[in-house]
Amino acid sequence: MELYQLKTFATVAATGHLTKAAEQLFISQPAVSAQIRSLEDELGLTLFERTPAGMMITPAGSRLLEHADKVLASAQDLRNAASALRGQQQGHLRIGTVLDPSLVRVGELLGWLRTNRPLVEIDLHQEVSGAAMEQVRDGRLDASFYFGDTPPAPLAFLRLRSINYRVAGPAAWRTRIEGANRETISSMPWILVPPQNSHRRMTEKFFSEGSFSPSKVIEADQEQVIANLVISGLGLSLVREEIALRERDAGRLVLWDQAGIDSTLWFIYRSARGGDPPVRALLEALSELWDIPMPKPDSKSGSASKITKKTAETKPAARKRRS
DSSP, X not given: OOHHHHHHHHHHHHHSSHHHHHHHHTSOHHHHHHHHHHHHHHHTSOOEEEEXXXXXXXXXXXXXXXXXXXXXXXXXXXXXXXXXXXTOOOEEEEEEEOSOXXXXXXXXXXXXXXXXXXXXXXXXXXXXXXXXXXXXXXXXXXXEEEESSXXXXXXXXXXXXXXXXXXXXXXXXXXXXTTOOHHHHHHSEEEEOOTTSHHHHHHHHHHHTTTOOOEEEEEOOOHHHHHHHHHTTSOBEEEEHHHHHHHHHTXXXXXXXXXXXXXXXXXXXXXXXXXXXXXXXXXXXHHHHHTOOOOOBOXXXXXXXXXXXXXXXXXXXXXXXXX
């Protein structure tokens, strides 16, 4: 059976007359009659009784009319959905994530896209920041979260938030750490991350200011693993402030009060991709979730515009802290 047959069936049932149904359907009365006969033949049931006053639906026809109405309504829903999707941004993107997924709000990002841009598909790849930046540069990733210094060209970026790090040590080392100078701190065992990680570059910058080199005892590249190694008494490390304060308040860490490091969380992508529809959808999602300005496409190159004052560059810097 065809949808047009069901529509004719429903129209004849509503009007009770072949001629009136034909007028509403903009077809001839013989065509309406032929469609009803064809549907009755296919179903093996009589749908209407022909009377001098018009068409009277049979009990079987009344029961089947309920199903026909549902089919017609579902078909209209399909048309409406297709209409809503026409012109929407669509595409498949590979996105790098760093640090804790909750910190970069990955779940909220995917939820926003599913609701507002359902044709944009996302593959997530957990990376360390340095590797993520290189993969965006060479095209293995379409975009990525990244933390550290301002991303270099040809990368465009959105500044999402500041990330603060504290020098943390095992609680059992409290008397050694509190009040210690930078030279003493640098002489203690340290837990470091691989060289390509932004965390490693922050640590090196921290020590370069005093011309001291940390004594490495182990490498790790996951921040919760690093915190656990510090708690276990293996050495000091830079620990993200939210984690450091939580573990300090629980009595598992002690914080050095002389300095900390400020870093920045960015979202990076190649400037040339800034005008691509799926990338624009991604930037729109981030703009709304993080309450930051949406970058405008460059009318000359198609790349994203420079960051506005609200998201202006901020470089990491050492700063005084109190534990």
